[in-house]
Amino acid sequence: MQPGSILGITNFSEPRGSSPKTSLGKRGIFFRTKEFTITYEITATDGNARLGQIHTQKGIINTPAFIPVGTNAAVKAMNQDELKGLGAEVILSNTYHLYLRPGHEIIKELGGLHKFMNWHGPILTDSGGFQVFSLSPLREINEDGVTFRSHLDGSTNFLTPELVMEIQDALGSDIAMAFDECTPYPATREYTLNSLQLTTKWAKRCKEFMKARKCESAEVNQQAEAPALPNLRTSELPSLFGIVQGGVYKDLRKQSAEEIIELDFDGYALGGLSVGEPKELMYEVVDYTTPLLPQDKPRYLMGIGDLLDVLEAVSAGIDMFDCVMPTRNARNGTLFASIGRISIKREEFKADTGPLDPNCECYTCKNYSRAYLRHLFLNKEILSMRLNTLHNLHFYLNFFRKMREAIENSAFDNFKEEQSLILQNNFV
């Protein structure tokens, strides 16, 4: 593909350039629901690696993109201005956590997640499926949904595809994920087949729910008087991504991809990876499955953030990643640097006046010494978490910026080779 060409302008309810449908009321013009969903544009490719932009109503996401994780409507230790300053273009919040506490209805009443947390860029919400399977002490799956016990208070809850859509819509998510079963590893072929079929059925129900919701909004808007409009949903229903499952079985991945693509989502995610399978197997599945996904939609590898894995996945054509690695590691004193990973608690840093990473431009590296960062960490100071997180997120977001430049300059292979050597260099 040549730089500048556009692959996909998708999912407008009417062609671009035509006038929006309007109704003339006595007090002026107001819009009916326009099915605005994200659009995806590829601006350059290098091998299978793609450089692109996802256009959302809340802003542009440059891809390949790293999505910092803000589980409880907060990226731990950071405020929203800091995230913006670091160059984060999108954040992820967790449906499961926000449903349990404070509750999606409350967030809706308070004006939605963007207003609640004062983040006005795009927000992606996960489906909660992964948390139900990984955090809940008790869960029972049937065709209708999942019964699980809250890890917070032991209460019994029942999540269905429709409820998961309701929650993500109430939060005001920009990109919602379809409800899926995250197939565990190892799993038999029979289990994996049944699981992917369940995911397809749930995906269909998610699509139907959103379709019905769009029609409802359109009707309400048509009937509405203009002054009431600010309180109505007009065009802010989330875009919806489908999730491909199928475990480590290639034919089942293909089957899942075909079934999910058939439903026509705004983007596609690979799920059920990095759940305990060997890395080589994960790379194989990513290499095999990614080219099966539509070229003109964003492709998202959920929950993956080890940068070696990111390099492999980008070379297979993945566009989006989220992971707690930079933030969680920061709080545990493991810092990513241009020379490899650094464990800040090491004795040798006790009197080290140098910056954490001499090649880093972040606030932490420009202002504080390794000795001070070590001291803060050993004393469990809150500032340790803040400074370490600032650095690690800067490192990650900068890594993605450099990776995008490399794709643009047709130098991705060199970048991958050079960075792989550094990333393998652990605990300097």
Ligand SMILES: [Zn+2]
């Ligand atoms: Zn730094």
